[in-house]
Amino acid sequence: MTEAIPPITLPPSHNPxxxxxxxxxxxxxxxxxxxxxxxxxxxxxxxxxxxFVRQRMEGENDLGSLVIAIVTEMQAFDFSKSFYGEFAIAxxxxxxxxxxxxxxxxxxx
Numbered sequence: 001m002t003e004a005i006p007p008i009t010l011p012p013s014h015n016p017x018x019x020x021x022x023x024x025x026x027x028x029x030x031x032x033x034x035x036x037x038x039x040x041x042x043x044x045x046x047x048x049x050x051x052f053v054r055q056r057m058e059g060e061n062d063l064g065s066l067v068i069a070i071v072t073e074m075q076a077f078d079f080s081k082s083f084y085g086e087f088a089i090a091x092x093x094x095x096x097x098x099x100x101x102x103x104x105x106x107x108x109x
Contacts, residue, residue, distance in 0.1 A: 008063040008103065013056040020053035026096050040081045047077055048089050067094050
């Protein structure tokens with residue numbers, strides 16, 4: 001029987017705004033690379049980073065909770081001019097954060 005992957009906790013944030021800038025830049029690069037560079041990608045990356053920064057400023061360190069917050073709040077974003085949706089954005093944020101921590105996305109190690 002397989003064991004559940006334990007929750008992933010980010011280190012406490014000492015500078016959430018700097019983390020947000022990093023995330024916005026990396027997410028924009030990912031969005032532009034995945035399909036086509038679009039103007040709306042900048043707005044998507046900016047909004048996701050804003051949500052992330054606010055969550056981190058409120059003390060949220062659990063990656064799962066951060067992803068759920070991004071999915072929930074990005075539902076109000078107008079994705080009609082994009083190839084993406086809120087789940088793709090939240091998953092991309094999760095992947096970027098895991099990569100930055102050196103955690104294998106496959107197995108959580």
